[in-house]
Amino acid sequence: MSSESRPWHVESSIVSKRTSNPIRKVIDQLNVPPNPAKQLVSLSIGDPTLYGNLPPPETATSTLAAKSTDLKSNGYLHSCGSPVARDAVAKAYTNSTLTYTSDDVVLASGCSGAIEMAISVLGNEGDNILLPRPGFSLYQTICESKGIECRHYNLLPEKMWEADLADMQSKIDSKTKAIIINNPSNPCGSVFSLQHLREIAQLAAKNKVPIIADEIYAHMTFSGTSFHSLVEVGKEVPVLVTSGLAKRYMVPGWRLGWILIHDPIGAFAEVRKGLLALSTLILGANSVVQAATKSILENTPVSYMEHNMSILETNAKYCTARVQEIPELFAIQPLGAMYMMVGIKEGAIEAKLFDEVEFSRQLLIEQSVAVLPGSCFGLQHFFRLVVCAPIDKLQIAFDRIAEFCHTHSLIQSRDVVVNGLAAVKLTEE
Amino acid sequence: MSSESRPWHVESSIVSKRTSNPIRKVIDQLNVPPNPAKQLVSLSIGDPTLYGNLPPPETATSTLAAKSTDLKSNGYLHSCGSPVARDAVAKAYTNSTLTYTSDDVVLASGCSGAIEMAISVLGNEGDNILLPRPGFSLYQTICESKGIECRHYNLLPEKMWEADLADMQSKIDSKTKAIIINNPSNPCGSVFSLQHLREIAQLAAKNKVPIIADEIYAHMTFSGTSFHSLVEVGKEVPVLVTSGLAKRYMVPGWRLGWILIHDPIGAFAEVRKGLLALSTLILGANSVVQAATKSILENTPVSYMEHNMSILETNAKYCTARVQEIPELFAIQPLGAMYMMVGIKEGAIEAKLFDEVEFSRQLLIEQSVAVLPGSCFGLQHFFRLVVCAPIDKLQIAFDRIAEFCHTHSLIQSRDVVVNGLAAVKLTEE
Ligand SMILES: Cc1ncc(COP(=O)(O)O)c(C=O)c1O
Numbered sequence A, B: 001m002s003s004e005s006r007p008w009h010v011e012s013s014i015v016s017k018r019t020s021n022p023i024r025k026v027i028d029q030l031n032v033p034p035n036p037a038k039q040l041v042s043l044s045i046g047d048p049t050l051y052g053n054l055p056p057p058e059t060a061t062s063t064l065a066a067k068s069t070d071l072k073s074n075g076y077l078h079s080c081g082s083p084v085a086r087d088a089v090a091k092a093y094t095n096s097t098l099t100y101t102s103d104d105v106v107l108a109s110g111c112s113g114a115i116e117m118a119i120s121v122l123g124n125e126g127d128n129i130l131l132p133r134p135g136f137s138l139y140q141t142i143c144e145s146k147g148i149e150c151r152h153y154n155l156l157p158e159k160m161w162e163a164d165l166a167d168m169q170s171k172i173d174s175k176t177k178a179i180i181i182n183n184p185s186n187p188c189g190s191v192f193s194l195q196h197l198r199e200i201a202q203l204a205a206k207n208k209v210p211i212i213a214d215e216i217y218a219h220m221t222f223s224g225t226s227f228h229s230l231v232e233v234g235k236e237v238p239v240l241v242t243s244g245l246a247k248r249y250m251v252p253g254w255r256l257g258w259i260l261i262h263d264p265i266g267a268f269a270e271v272r273k274g275l276l277a278l279s280t281l282i283l284g285a286n287s288v289v290q291a292a293t294k295s296i297l298e299n300t301p302v303s304y305m306e307h308n309m310s311i312l313e314t315n316a317k318y319c320t321a322r323v324q325e326i327p328e329l330f331a332i333q334p335l336g337a338m339y340m341m342v343g344i345k346e347g348a349i350e351a352k353l354f355d356e357v358e359f360s361r362q363l364l365i366e367q368s369v370a371v372l373p374g375s376c377f378g379l380q381h382f383f384r385l386v387v388c389a390p391i392d393k394l395q396i397a398f399d400r401i402a403e404f405c406h407t408h409s410l411i412q413s414r415d416v417v418v419n420g421l422a423a424v425k426l427t428e429e
């Protein structure tokens, strides 16, 4: 058949075919009509700008407005970012024991762009990378797009979502090119202790596997919990830290992320060059936002962060307390970020609702409350809440979740509260 | 040797190793000190914001400033872009015979991001893509990064830089996944006629090879020349048009580009899905710029573009006229965009300066004028000028270029002007 008579169908590339969001299939099942009698309350979308109660700081909005019209911030910049912006990022990580310069910083199109570059510079098709389970689904999307095998290590709910180090170790082989650590965690809201980070760094060093530390929720911790970056404990391990403005400054749409190259032992010479090369492909970060970055990082008052974190902490505590009143559910109290995972107790609720997708679907249909099934993050029998919504919304949501659980409860005497963590163990054993 | 005693060197990925800007090596040779007695005049950088004489329109800067503080434009958007911005782009291509909707538009991180996605969705490792020579080097960088073979088809200086269709045809085989057409052209400043575009579309249709039409300089043409998009003649050929705000609105740093999916015969169903999938990887375009895009596209007065184009046309004509006075050089008069290629006549200048890299190097060392050797775009014995600088700078630059050529001339009686195009042919035969 000549090419002229063939019907013309253009095939898409292998890469595009293997690029898919693993949560798509789950989300599609949630495409159901909410209860028309009840207004939708969404606790499913990880966008802190949604309700207006967590606005960006003046240092971000006013500076961006000023730079929009100064006629100096519209041109091409170095593919790794402007020296001033990179320097400001480097300074944010510099302290009495650790020094970074602008050469250690590569700006990118959001933290997503930073993660994409970090994975791209370390992994080849056929290699593998270790990802947390439960974890942010983009890691998997990017790895699969590149033909890199995803190997998941477990986070343990009974240990405040610490990584299962034995599991992590067991997944490493000669083709393991990186371990992704996400701290504070989406979806868990967990924050690793310095001690746990040390153990992770030791494991990585022992195996000579570099770390990608996704710290987009850096410093977003509740009272009594401190954030520690992996770089603080990584004296023997090279780390690519990925982060950005999105969550700390409540501007996810601005797409300003970065990689901090932490290379205490000089293992990253080639990787550094590789990142520079990869940065030339799309010149990710907007020039006006870059021009505002120094002001955002250096002039945002501490009170801004404190205010946001007090809102998030109040909300997280409220959610935890409400979950504790619902005998069919259990919560692992979050220590930071803006998420929490809620477990469904086996045997406490109609069997079909122990399936987290069915639980989320029915909750939407009956009560118009949107949550994300844990399977979006690789974990069954949990669902994730975003704790950003104002308390009055959270109250409505929890009144309905409570009613939903009561309606479908299997607990004979609903006064008996089953221990949540015990229930988890039960399921696993 | 146990992994503990091995020195730790992290290897970078194959992809990062094969990602390189082909012009890097050329540029490195230009890393020489300019003449300290003469202030540098740069005609080498394709950034129209450099001299301040071509500012962005009010519709861009004021709208961006307003959107920076409205607290409504900071959140996550659809990975392909906001419906409003996509719709505005679709409308810009819609006319009495062609209709597009927001579904036909994918926003990206600049036109670079759009090109990256277009190449990524069509080509696999081991396939080939046809690129113009001379041409914008990013095409090659992206293809090589993905392991896609670059096959260059010639643009013909003696035919106002039209594509050599016979050459193009001869480069196509079963592994050819796209032809990249760049019109108006960087580095040539050429603009294709409707007739030539028709011939290209016919060639593509006959071979059933889709087109990537890089039209980032769309509508940037001089008096007497009209811009035509490939979609106007592509009734039988699917086209991915890549474009953006960068050059028409003089905001290259804003990183707002797009793909327009032109699919008159329904060949792109799979490609459409692939682009959607690829867009989820980094969520390229900034939300505040997206919020401003409709106003930029719909409210920028025609007079803004007319004013810019009259500056660029005046400059281009001035440069052409000045080149015509220099017997060692010849120019192909540009019809649009903001570039021109200047040819060096063989035998008219010291032999070593017939080498365009050496010419550019010596011009910088002696005269402090920066131009880019044609080899940056794949073509020897030419250099590229950016015609954006104000006339007084262009005047200084050309006074010096003239002096430089005079100093190094081999022409016995400098009154005899050798015909430039004849010289080109001479070199090729
Ligand atoms: C853990 C984690 N990393 C990265 C990102 C992406 O950040 P950005 O919006 O800057 O691309 C997110 C966004 O939700 C996230 O939760």
Ligand SMILES: Cc1ncc(COP(=O)(O)O)c(C=O)c1O
Pocket: B046, B109, B110, B111, B112, B113, B136, B182, B185, B186, B214, B216, B243, B244, B245, B246, B252, B255, B256, B257
């Ligand atoms: C032909 C061509 N295409 C694409 C681009 C890149 O455009 P953007 O800055 O929007 O990525 C350029 C920039 O110079 C160009 O000359």
